[in-house]
Amino acid sequence: MSDTNLASLIAGNKAAWDGFVRHYAGLIISAVRTLMREGTEAEDVLQEVFVRLCKDDFRLLRTYDPARAGLSTWLTIVARSTARDMQRRHRPPQSALDDVPERLLAVSDVHAEPLKLPKDLLSPRQELVLTMLYERDMEVAEVAKTLNVDPQTVRSTHHKAMLKLRAHFGPERR
Amino acid sequence: MTEPMDRAEESALWRHWRRAVVNAAGEAAAAPDPLLLAAYAEHRLSEAAAEDVEAWLARHPETIDDVLAAGDSKADALSAPPEAAIARAMALVPGSDPKVVPFRRPMRPTVTWRVAVARAGVAASLLIVSLVGFALGTDAYTSLLNGDQSAAVSQDLFDPPAAGVFSSFGEESSS
Numbered sequence: 305m306s307d308t309n310l311a312s313l314i315a316g317n318k319a320a321w322d323g324f325v326r327h328y329a330g331l332i333i334s335a336v337r338t339l340m341r342e343g344t345e346a347e348d349v350l351q352e353v354f355v356r357l358c359k360d361d362f363r364l365l366r367t368y369d370p371a372r373a374g375l376s377t378w379l380t381i382v383a384r385s386t387a388r389d390m391q392r393r394h395r396p397p398q399s400a401l402d403d404v405p406e407r408l409l410a411v412s413d414v415h416a417e418p419l420k421l422p423k424d425l426l427s428p429r430q431e432l433v434l435t436m437l438y439e440r441d442m443e444v445a446e447v448a449k450t451l452n453v454d455p456q457t458v459r460s461t462h463h464k465a466m467l468k469l470r471a472h473f474g475p476e477r478r
Numbered sequence: 479m480t481e482p483m484d485r486a487e488e489s490a491l492w493r494h495w496r497r498a499v500v501n502a503a504g505e506a507a508a509a510p511d512p513l514l515l516a517a518y519a520e521h522r523l524s525e526a527a528a529e530d531v532e533a534w535l536a537r538h539p540e541t542i543d544d545v546l547a548a549g550d551s552k553a554d555a556l557s558a559p560p561e562a563a564i565a566r567a568m569a570l571v572p573g574s575d576p577k578v579v580p581f582r583r584p585m586r587p588t589v590t591w592r593v594a595v596a597r598a599g600v601a602a603s604l605l606i607v608s609l610v611g612f613a614l615g616t617d618a619y620t621s622l623l624n625g626d627q628s629a630a631v632s633q634d635l636f637d638p639p640a641a642g643v644f645s646s647f648g649e650e651s652s653s
Contacts, residue, residue, distance in 0.1 A: 318573035325567045329559045335547055347563045354567040373516035380548040381512040381519070388540075426495070428533035435536045438492045440543075450546055452521040469491045 310370070314362045325354060328379055335380040336387040349387045353379075356386060425472055430465035433458060499537075510534055515541070519548040 313320040332350050340346045357365045368378055426434070429451070436442045436450065448455040510518075510531055517523050518531045535542055 316571065318571055321571040322568045325564055329564050329567060331551060333559045335551060338543075338547075347559065350559060350563055351566055354570055358570050367511070367513060369513060372513055373520050373522060376551045377519050377548045378513055378516040380551040381515045381544055384544040384547060385509075385512060428529045428536060431536035432532040432542075434492050434495075435539050436542060438489045439496075439539045446546075450542070450549070466488055466491065469495055473491060473494060 310365075310368075310375075314365055316362075321358070328376075331376055331379060332383045335383040339384060339387045339391070349383065349390060352390060353383050353386050356382070422472070425468055426465050430461055430468070433461045434465055437462060507534060507537070509538075509541075515545060516548055519545045 309320055309323070313324050329350060332353050333346050336349045337346050340349065364382070368375065433447060433451075436447045437444070442450075444455050444458050448458045451458070514523070514527070514531060518528060523531065535545065
C-alpha cells in the first residue's frame, strides 16, 4: 500500500479502507491461524484487528511509520498480539486454591539458598540465543535467520554464554 | 553443535539460570511497541535498540514466533477469508452497504425462520386465550344481568351455597 493510499485511508476514505481490508484480510487470517483452534476464531480476530486499527479515528494505524517497517510485517505483529490478548481474555478461570490437591501445592526446597545473580552475566543476545535453542528448540540455522547472523556466530554466542554459566554455577553446584 | 550428553547438561544449566532469573525478576517490563518489533523482524534496528528488544524476547519466548511470522509475512498468495468477514470489516468505516452490521455475525436463515414461527405461535396462543376468556366473561355477566335459570347456576359457580353441595337433597326428602 502506497503512502498516498495510507494517508487517504487515515483521512477516512471509504474506498481506501475497503481496498485495505480486501488486501490485508488474508495476511491477518494467515498470521493468526496458527494461534487459533478454529477458523471462526480467526475470523473473530480478523474483525478485532480491524476494529483496533480504525478505533479512535485510526489511532493505531497512525502510529505506523513506513520508514521503520513494512506494513505486512507490522500488521502481522499487531494481529498476533491481538490474538494473544483475546486468548488471555477467554482463558478459563483458574481453579480455586481449595480445589487443588495439597501435594500439588508442595514446594520443593531446590532454591532455598539465596542465588546471587550478576545483573549482566549474559547479554540480551546470549540470553535470546539460549532461549531459542533450549526453550523453543529451534535449529541453529533458524536462530541465525531470525537474528540475521551467520550460523557460526550463533554457535560462538552459545559457546560464550555456556562458559559464563558454567563459571557462575560451577562453584555453587560443587 | 554439541554432543547429546553435553546438550542435556547445557540445557539443565540454562534452565537453572532461567529459574533463577525468573525468581529474581522484579516488575515485568512493558511490551515493546509493535512497530519496534516489526522493525526488529526486518533487521532494521540499531544494535542498541535491538538489544532492548532481544532482552524482552528472551523473557517472553512466545513472542519469538511472532517475530518469525512477521519476518516471513507477505500480503500475496494467502488463503482468502470469507466474504462475510471482509464485508463486516469494511462496514467498520461508514459509507458501506447499510444492510451489513459490523459487529454481529448474521444468523443462519433456518434459525431466523424457526425463531419467527415460534414467536408467531406464542403470539397466536396469547390472542386466542384472551379472546376466549373475554367471551366467557361477557356471557356470564350478561346472564347474571338477565336473571334466568342458567344465571342462577352461574351464580352458584361464582358463589356456591353455604350449606353444601348436598343440601338440596335433604330438603326434598323432608318435604
